[in-house]
Amino acid sequence: VATLLASHRDEIAARLGAPLVLAHVADIDLGRQRGVDLSGVRQSHDYRALVADPEVDIVIELVGGMGVARDIVLAAIEAGKGVVTANKALLARCGPELYAAAAKRGVEILFEASVAGTIPVLRALREGLCADRIESVHGIVNGTCNFILTEMEEYGETYAACLKRAQDLGFAELDPTFDVDGTDSAHKLCILMGLALGVRLDVSQVSVSGIERIEPVDLEYAQQFGLRIKLLAVGKRGPSGIEARVEPTMILRTSVLAGVSGAMNAVEVRGVASGPTLYCGAGAGALPTASAVVSDVMEMVRSRRAGIGIRVPPLGREALAEPELADAGSIESELYVRFSVADRPGVLAQIMMILAEHGISMASVLQPERHAAHSVPVVIMTHATLASSLREAVEQIRKLEHVHGTPQVLRIERDL
Amino acid sequence: VATLLASHRDEIAARLGAPLVLAHVADIDLGRQRGVDLSGVRQSHDYRALVADPEVDIVIELVGGMGVARDIVLAAIEAGKGVVTANKALLARCGPELYAAAAKRGVEILFEASVAGTIPVLRALREGLCADRIESVHGIVNGTCNFILTEMEEYGETYAACLKRAQDLGFAELDPTFDVDGTDSAHKLCILMGLALGVRLDVSQVSVSGIERIEPVDLEYAQQFGLRIKLLAVGKRGPSGIEARVEPTMILRTSVLAGVSGAMNAVEVRGVASGPTLYCGAGAGALPTASAVVSDVMEMVRSRRAGIGIRVPPLGREALAEPELADAGSIESELYVRFSVADRPGVLAQIMMILAEHGISMASVLQPERHAAHSVPVVIMTHATLASSLREAVEQIRKLEHVHGTPQVLRIERDL
Numbered sequence: 001v002a003t004l005l006a007s008h009r010d011e012i013a014a015r016l017g018a019p020l021v022l023a024h025v026a027d028i029d030l031g032r033q034r035g036v037d038l039s040g041v042r043q044s045h046d047y048r049a050l051v052a053d054p055e056v057d058i059v060i061e062l063v064g065g066m067g068v069a070r071d072i073v074l075a076a077i078e079a080g081k082g083v084v085t086a087n088k089a090l091l092a093r094c095g096p097e098l099y100a101a102a103a104k105r106g107v108e109i110l111f112e113a114s115v116a117g118t119i120p121v122l123r124a125l126r127e128g129l130c131a132d133r134i135e136s137v138h139g140i141v142n143g144t145c146n147f148i149l150t151e152m153e154e155y156g157e158t159y160a161a162c163l164k165r166a167q168d169l170g171f172a173e174l175d176p177t178f179d180v181d182g183t184d185s186a187h188k189l190c191i192l193m194g195l196a197l198g199v200r201l202d203v204s205q206v207s208v209s210g211i212e213r214i215e216p217v218d219l220e221y222a223q224q225f226g227l228r229i230k231l232l233a234v235g236k237r238g239p240s241g242i243e244a245r246v247e248p249t250m251i252l253r254t255s256v257l258a259g260v261s262g263a264m265n266a267v268e269v270r271g272v273a274s275g276p277t278l279y280c281g282a283g284a285g286a287l288p289t290a291s292a293v294v295s296d297v298m299e300m301v302r303s304r305r306a307g308i309g310i311r312v313p314p315l316g317r318e319a320l321a322e323p324e325l326a327d328a329g330s331i332e333s334e335l336y337v338r339f340s341v342a343d344r345p346g347v348l349a350q351i352m353m354i355l356a357e358h359g360i361s362m363a364s365v366l367q368p369e370r371h372a373a374h375s376v377p378v379v380i381m382t383h384a385t386l387a388s389s390l391r392e393a394v395e396q397i398r399k400l401e402h403v404h405g406t407p408q409v410l411r412i413e414r415d416l
Numbered sequence: 417v418a419t420l421l422a423s424h425r426d427e428i429a430a431r432l433g434a435p436l437v438l439a440h441v442a443d444i445d446l447g448r449q450r451g452v453d454l455s456g457v458r459q460s461h462d463y464r465a466l467v468a469d470p471e472v473d474i475v476i477e478l479v480g481g482m483g484v485a486r487d488i489v490l491a492a493i494e495a496g497k498g499v500v501t502a503n504k505a506l507l508a509r510c511g512p513e514l515y516a517a518a519a520k521r522g523v524e525i526l527f528e529a530s531v532a533g534t535i536p537v538l539r540a541l542r543e544g545l546c547a548d549r550i551e552s553v554h555g556i557v558n559g560t561c562n563f564i565l566t567e568m569e570e571y572g573e574t575y576a577a578c579l580k581r582a583q584d585l586g587f588a589e590l591d592p593t594f595d596v597d598g599t600d601s602a603h604k605l606c607i608l609m610g611l612a613l614g615v616r617l618d619v620s621q622v623s624v625s626g627i628e629r630i631e632p633v634d635l636e637y638a639q640q641f642g643l644r645i646k647l648l649a650v651g652k653r654g655p656s657g658i659e660a661r662v663e664p665t666m667i668l669r670t671s672v673l674a675g676v677s678g679a680m681n682a683v684e685v686r687g688v689a690s691g692p693t694l695y696c697g698a699g700a701g702a703l704p705t706a707s708a709v710v711s712d713v714m715e716m717v718r719s720r721r722a723g724i725g726i727r728v729p730p731l732g733r734e735a736l737a738e739p740e741l742a743d744a745g746s747i748e749s750e751l752y753v754r755f756s757v758a759d760r761p762g763v764l765a766q767i768m769m770i771l772a773e774h775g776i777s778m779a780s781v782l783q784p785e786r787h788a789a790h791s792v793p794v795v796i797m798t799h800a801t802l803a804s805s806l807r808e809a810v811e812q813i814r815k816l817e818h819v820h821g822t823p824q825v826l827r828i829e830r831d832l
Binding site: 282 | 420423424427428431528534535536539540543544545546547548549670671672674675676677687688689690691692693694695696697698701703704706707708709710711713714715718719722723724727728729
């Protein structure tokens with residue numbers, strides 16, 4: 001942010017009609033070289049000095065996490081400052097509390113950089129699509145996972161090997177747990193769904209699974225069927241209520257979302273009037289994130305110079321509703337199911353029988369060429385199937401003598 | 417717009433904190449059934465009655481064209497009303513005049529629907545990317561052309577056959593001239609470049625060519641080289657100045673833009689900090705366009721309720737600069753060139769000689785299998801070539817005895 005404010009100073013001043021001055025920086029480690037010239041900028045160890053500084057109109061919280069970050073945001077609101085944050089974990093967990101505090105104090109809180117980095121998708125939902133009723137959001141909102149899946153498909157390598165490469169290249173953190181297990185995407189989905197669907201969704205209400213169990217063989221089968229696996233964050237109004245999930249999903253290779261590769265992010269929004277619109281760009285990185293953060297600051301400056309406290313409510317809606325969640329078992333989808341079975345006659349017939357007994361209709365069944373291996377895969381693509389039926393069938397199939405391990409079950413979404 | 421205001425009335429009122437009322441409609445033909453209930457709405461034959469109506473705060477101009485539309489917009493501004501328009505031709509030709517009039521009178525003029533229909537890409541440029549310096553825009557902004565090119569590639573059919581189908585399906589007008597010859601895209605490019613690059617570009621400064629001369633064989637060769645042809649509107653800061661062009665362009669099939677098919681529109685924006693971001697959605701259609709129009713009205717209502725006249729200048733910039741245009745001949749690009757030649761020995765050698773004399777380096781040369789035809793194609797893919805060199809070489813080659821007709825020259829852009 002400091003780099004961008006310096007390099008783009010003249011443009012920003014021209015667009016705002018006034019300079020934007022970095023007045024104060026608070027940092028635990030003021031001694032660390034960060035490659036920016038902070039001469040003339042007040043510096044403090046304690047965020048309270050920054051929040052209390054009368055020269056500071058807008059506080060940018062880029063600490064991350066749930067501890068001091070929450071204190072900073074609340075203290076800034078209390079002091080009547082505008083707040084810009086990129087902290088998706090904080091917003092997913094304490095968003096409604098923070099929005100209410102800001103509304104009560106008459107100040108704005110903006111957070112474009114918290115979802116999909118540089119892409120102005122929150123603004124699109126809050127303003128560009130504000131006239132429409134949104135039906136769904138489908139997002140690739142974790143660059144680490146998208147990078148790993150892209151590499152796995154391109155090179156036919158394992159999850160572990162591609163995670164290692166992502167770490168070496170700086171696309172994954174040393175502890176990548178919250179990225180690869182879907183938690184980070186679930187945080188972003190909560191923020192997106194607040195804006196898109198007007199619901200106050202807790203992260204515990206999102207059904208989450210990560211990419212750790214995806215194997216190269218799954219990507220190969222996807223390809224064979226004209227599909228590609230993406231970690232999708234999906235929020236929608238389904239036939240029986242609000243659906244919210246993060247999971248590896250098979251989508252058509254010809255869809256625009258399937259073409260979003262590497263560390264890029266994308267969000268597809270479907271509105272009743274606007275139809276599908278898609279937003280794509282860098283989901284992370286210092287300068288792309290700074291572009292989103294500073295655009296929020298500039299929006300706030302424009303409002304403040306015009307004497308407005310809150311121009312648009314934080315989520316574009318007057319209030320967030322409690323979501324009426326769909327029962328997970330009642331959701332119907334096409335599914336990809338891969339079992340590992342012993343290479344013996346009759347096993348496939350047993351599986352087919354159990355699926356048929358549960359009313360599950362199959363679009364195709366693949367039992368690839370037999371190797372002299374302990375286990376061979378059986379791959380089944382179903383027609384639209386109730387999640388509860390599949391769950392019961394899989395439970396029964398797992399108990400069969402010659403079926404090994406945990407089957408791989410992935411949803412197929414063909415309408416993107 | 418009237419349909420959307422009725423069907424989304426409650427959401428809109430909730431988001432604005434006040435109802436949005438359609439107060440007055442002016443139409444030359446008030447008798448025509450338009451499938452909307454206008455009971456309770458004042459109706460006039462004369463726009464002046466609407467503009468003078470004290471109940472009207474915001475005027476929406478959806479007449480189109482350059483005549484009365486300009487009068488309506490200027491009269492509304494003069495009367496101190498906010499103006500929302502979807503009229504790209506008007507904005508491309510009279511935009512700076514209208515923006516200045518609005519600024520002088522202290523009212524807003526918004527026009528999200530004028531470029532790329534429902535997609536909030538103008539808002540992205542004006543607000544989401546306002547902190548950044550934009551280097552280029554690449555747009556597929558004419559749905560008719562994109563539909564025709566998609567169909568030509570998919571079915572191997574001629575331009576004429578696919579234009580006919582587009583007309584039958586309502587994707588092309590009965591007189592499609594301004595769509596297929598690139599004029600419509602050039603209008604939109606002028607608006608995009610004002611916002612993105614801060615330049616006051618006249619439509620006469622855009623180098624324009626349409627899709628009428630594209631043949632199925634060009635799409636086949638593109639495919640063979642991993643490329644796809646799209647009618648691109650391109651505005652950028654090049655090494656020798658501002659470049660502005662609309663032309664059929666070969667881009668990598670793996671790029672996200674190449675995946676934008678049928679009547680969809682998309683714009684890719686490249687910023688110094690934000691990198692590439694892409695916006696995709698419906699470029700036309702009644703409800704998608706209405707979504708953009710009403711979002712502008714809502715933005716204006718929010719500002720007006722807060723007592724603000726102009727929150728953000730129309731183009732997000734304080735003033736538009738005259739563009740320093742690059743000399744067209746000095747632009748270097750990879751090129752696809754297709755000649756039609758008589759099937760005789762030595763013709764290819766002559767062509768190669770002339771290209772070599774002009775310093776043009778070839779990446780590949782294809783002279784497909786000989787048929788017993790009058791003409792056979794010779795296809796050349798060049799390395800980076802100066803436009804002026806190619807122009808001179810092509811002039812010479814056209815004079816060769818056994819070279820027929822006008823060669824096809826298409827630019828190749830690999831970095832999308």
